[in-house]
Amino acid sequence: xxxxxxxxxxxxxxxxxxxxxxxxxxxxxxxxxxxxxxxxxxxxxxxxxxxxxxxxxxxxxxxxxxxxxxxxxxxxxxxxxxxxxxxxxxxxxxxxxxxxxxxxxxxxxxxxxxxxxxxxxxxxxxxxxxxxxxxxxxxxxxxxxxxxxxxxxxxxxxx
Numbered sequence: 001x002x003x004x005x006x007x008x009x010x011x012x013x014x015x016x017x018x019x020x021x022x023x024x025x026x027x028x029x030x031x032x033x034x035x036x037x038x039x040x041x042x043x044x045x046x047x048x049x050x051x052x053x054x055x056x057x058x059x060x061x062x063x064x065x066x067x068x069x070x071x072x073x074x075x076x077x078x079x080x081x082x083x084x085x086x087x088x089x090x091x092x093x094x095x096x097x098x099x100x101x102x103x104x105x106x107x108x109x110x111x112x113x114x115x116x117x118x119x120x121x122x123x124x125x126x127x128x129x130x131x132x133x134x135x136x137x138x139x140x141x142x143x144x145x146x147x148x149x150x151x152x153x154x155x156x157x158x159x
Contacts, residue, residue: 011144012137012140012141012144017137017141020133020134020137021133021134021137023133024130024131024133024134025130027126027129027130027133028126028127028130028131030126030130031123031124031125031126031127031128031129031130032123032127034119034120034122034123034126035120035123035124035127037105037106037107037119038117038119038120038121038122038123039120040105040106041087041103041105041107041112041116041117041119041120042116042117042118042119042120043116044103044112044114044116045103045105046103046104046105046106046112047075047076047077047079047103047104048075048076048101048102048103048104049073049074049075049076049077049079049101049102049103049104049111050073050074050076050099050100050101050102051071051072051073051084051086051099051100051101051102051111051113052071052072052074052097052098052099052100053069053070053071053086053089053094053095053096053097053098053100054070054071054072054096054097055069055070055071055096056068056069056070056089056091056094056096057070058090058091065090065091067089067090067091067094068085068089069085069086069089069093069094070083070084070085071083071084071085071086071094072084073102073104073111075104084109084110084111085109085110085111086100086102086110086111086112086113087107087110087111087112087113087117087119088112088113088115088117089113093113100113100114101113101114102114103116105117
């Protein structure tokens with residue numbers, strides 16, 4: 001019959017810790033790589049221009065509608081136009097043929113409307129989750145080492 005102290009006396013798996021650290025690194029890379037662009041989009045920083053919708057495709061989900069608006073973006077600085085998508089468009093904002101103020105924040109496949117974007121929130125949450133994984137491992141290992149140092153190894157010593 002095993003007691004709680006015997007279960008605590010086993011060290012955490014180094015293999016598990018390595019896998020968690022690798023996953024945390026990949027998750028952190030995903031979060032940080034999108035954070036800068038998301039913040040620029042939220043602030044309306046980037047190349048300003050006009051987006052002209054050419055195609056709108058919407059799908060109804062329970063509780064909301066998701067739309068994908070394709071068209072062309074032309075920058076105000078006289079640069080050429082490029083085919084791209086308008087981020088977070090819906091049927092009210094993606095009017096075929098209309099000129100919509102937009103900002104190119106550096107994403108290769110989309111531009112952002114005049115209201116900006118809240119993409120940075122997801123990137124920030126992913127980054128926080130990635131940071132919490134190694135912190136959790138540190139707490140687990142610290143608990144194990146402190147329990148072991150206090151004599152909670154589950155072995156009885158006789159005088």
